[in-house]
Amino acid sequence: MQRVSLFGYGKTTKSLTKLFPNAIFYDDKCKETYKDENGFLIKPSSEFNPEHSDLEIPSPGIPPFNPIIQQSKNLQSEYDCFCETSPLKVWISGTNGKTTTTQMMQYILEDNGSEAGGNIGTPLADLHVESEIWILETSSFTMHYTHKALPNIYVLLPINPDHLSWHGSMQEYEEAKLKPIRSMREGEVAIIPEVYKDIQTSAHIITYSDEKSIAKYFDIDETKVNFKGAFLADALLAMAVDKILFDRVDYEKINSFKLDPHRQEELRDSKDRLWVNDTKATNIDATLAALNRYRDSYVHLILGGDDKGVELDELFEALKGLHVKIYNIGSNKEKLSDLAQKYSVDFEKCENLVDATCRIDKNLKNNEVALLSPAAASLDEFSSYAERGNIFKEEVSKV
Numbered sequence: 001m002q003r004v005s006l007f008g009y010g011k012t013t014k015s016l017t018k019l020f021p022n023a024i025f026y027d028d029k030c031k032e033t034y035k036d037e038n039g040f041l042i043k044p045s046s047e048f049n050p051e052h053s054d055l056e057i058p059s060p061g062i063p064p065f066n067p068i069i070q071q072s073k074n075l076q077s078e079y080d081c082f083c084e085t086s087p088l089k090v091w092i093s094g095t096n097g098k099t100t101t102t103q104m105m106q107y108i109l110e111d112n113g114s115e116a117g118g119n120i121g122t123p124l125a126d127l128h129v130e131s132e133i134w135i136l137e138t139s140s141f142t143m144h145y146t147h148k149a150l151p152n153i154y155v156l157l158p159i160n161p162d163h164l165s166w167h168g169s170m171q172e173y174e175e176a177k178l179k180p181i182r183s184m185r186e187g188e189v190a191i192i193p194e195v196y197k198d199i200q201t202s203a204h205i206i207t208y209s210d211e212k213s214i215a216k217y218f219d220i221d222e223t224k225v226n227f228k229g230a231f232l233a234d235a236l237l238a239m240a241v242d243k244i245l246f247d248r249v250d251y252e253k254i255n256s257f258k259l260d261p262h263r264q265e266e267l268r269d270s271k272d273r274l275w276v277n278d279t280k281a282t283n284i285d286a287t288l289a290a291l292n293r294y295r296d297s298y299v300h301l302i303l304g305g306d307d308k309g310v311e312l313d314e315l316f317e318a319l320k321g322l323h324v325k326i327y328n329i330g331s332n333k334e335k336l337s338d339l340a341q342k343y344s345v346d347f348e349k350c351e352n353l354v355d356a357t358c359r360i361d362k363n364l365k366n367n368e369v370a371l372l373s374p375a376a377a378s379l380d381e382f383s384s385y386a387e388r389g390n391i392f393k394e395e396v397s398k399v
Contacts, residue, residue, distance in 0.1 A: 003052060007068055008059030009042050012078055015125035016057060019081055026068060057081065060119070060141035063166045077142050082124045083149035087115075087134040090241055093143070093177050094157025096286045097234045100263065101155065102137040104238035107257050108250060109133060118142070133245075140167065140176040150180055153244065154190040154203075155237050160285035165309035181205075191240060211236055218243045226255045229264065230289040262389040264290055269399040273364050277396075278373035279389030283308075284315045287375040291322060298323040298368040300360045302353065302392075304330030305376030312336070315375055316343040325363070327356040331380040352381065353388065357395040370396075 004023040006013040009030070017023055017040060025042040033043045045068045050056075056072040069075065090105065092098045099120055106116035113132030117124055120137040127134055136151075140163060159177050167173040181190050184203035191214075192199070194207040208214045214236040215222040220243070227235045235254050242248055259265075265277040276294070281287045282305075291299065301319075303326050316339045319326065325346040328336040333349055340347035350356040353372075360370045372392045382388040 003054045005048060005053040005056045005072075007045070007048075007056060007062055009036075010059045012059050012123045013057065015123035016078065016081065018125050020055075028066075028068075058145060060139055060145070061166075064144065065168075075145060076147055077145035077149070078124055079118075079136075079138075079142055079146045079149035082129075085129045087127075087129065087131045088152045088245075089150075090133065090135045090153045090155065091118075091138040091151035091180065092136065092155045092157075092237075093138045093140070094155075095160045095283060096281075096289065097157045097230055098137050099280075100231060100259065101157065101234040101237050102135055103260065104235055104254065104257050105135050105155075105241055108238055108242050108253050109135065109245070112246065140173055143179050144176045146180070150183055150185070150188070152188050153241055154180055154184065154188075154192070155241065156181075156190065156192040156196075157233070157237070158193050158285070160283065163308055189244060191237065206240075214240060218249075220249055221251075224251045224255075229293045230286075231259065231264075262386060264293060265389070265393075267393060267396050269396055271366065271399070273366055273368070273370070273399075275370040275392075275396045275399075276372065277389045277392050278371060279378070279385045279392065281373040281375060282377045282385060284310065284312065284375050287315065287373040288318055290371060290373040291318065291324070294369045294371060295322060298365070299325075300364055300368060300370045301326045302329060302350075302356045302360070302370075302372045303336055303374055303376070304328045304333045305374045305378050305388075306330065306380040307332045307335070307376045312339055312375070316340070316345060319343065319345045327359055329353050329356050329381075330374065330376060332376060353391055354395055357392060357399075361399050 004020040006023045006025045009025045009027040026045045026048045027042055028045045030042050030044045035041055048068050050071050050073045054074055056075045092102045102116055102120050106114055114135055115127050115131045116135045117127045118136035119139045159174050163173055181199055181201050184201050186202045188203040190203045191206045194209045197207045211232050218240045220239055225235050239254055262277055262280045267275045278290045281290055301324050320343045328347055328349050329352055337349045348359055364370050378385045378388040
């Protein structure tokens with residue numbers, strides 16, 4: 001009997017027990033061995049012995065420098081467990097926009113038997129192997145650990161600095177995103193930013209530089225697509241895969257898609273002033289996209305949280321050329337305040353998100369924009385980016 005070790009006691013690994021009913025969990029948070037309600041053993045990570053394991057599958061978020069990963073001899077990803085299954089597989093990755101692109105693609109392809117999963121929230125073990133298409137939001141963490149599985153179509157959004165403390169460097173982060181392309185086969189398709197046009201692969205490569213280039217290649221009239229800003233690229237890439245697979249362009253369908261909250265979600269207070277909840281902007285590129293959307297207005301910008309070790313000078317280089325004041329919160333607010341002084345950007349160092357919202361309320365004029373776009377993860381002070389956004393919206397509702 002194959003001895004399977006599952007690292008991390010979370011949603012992904014719990015689902016994998018459908019494939020491996022005798023698996024043992026090893027979890028950093030576990031202090032002593034116990035059995036869960038389904039009879040599975042959960043052990044402290046320190047008790048893992050590679051000599052007693054034939055296969056190790058990690059939760060994607062466990063970094064490569066974790067001792068249990070370094071001890072492993074038979075490591076593979078969740079994706080590798082399903083590499084022989086029959087659905088046509090579309091992987092979507094990149095730094096920003098992959099969730100929305102995945103959701104849009106599922107929305108327009110569901111009439112052809114598609115299911116969406118992966119990093120979007122549904123583990124692969126919870127998808128149906130009888131489905132025609134799997135649309136998988138695919139993280140750099142997952143691809144780092146994937147050795148066998150490959151997409152039939154790979155959609156790569158632009159890559160910008162993110163998760164550098166996990167990967168160790170921008171080069172390693174970028175390489176994780178590019179890794180599948182190098183092994184893709186003839187007849188498979190990769191839609192990638194033009195900067196990677198020279199990558200060596202047997203797949204058919206389609207490159208793009210901006211929204212117009214995507215629309216032109218796939219003969220899509222972008223003026224008939226209702227989404228603007230960063231969401232336009234997401235919509236066009238979703239439509240591109242529909243064009244590849246079914247040779248159709250359905251403007252009515254894509255325009256009826258409803259965006260999730262927390263990405264450039266516009267709110268009006270009792271004084272009809274504009275507040276924008278962009279809490280999902282957990283890195284520099286996402287925040288720059290939001291700032292670009294409102295660049296013609298004076299912006300009161302809430303920044304801060306866990307920046308995951310990323311250098312933030314690029315952000316401040318952009319800020320110094322905009323009409324903006326920043327309100328710094330979170331675990332990196334001292335770092336942000338030092339950078340604001342270095343780049344002569346107007347700022348206030350705030351106690352927390354509620355304090356920042358109160359301060360903006362006192363300063364915000366009717367023709368200005370209040371923007372929560374933190375360029376940082378939320379887990380230093382919140383349970384999730386959604387909690388951060390919901391608290392922001394609750395405070396705006398009191399204004």
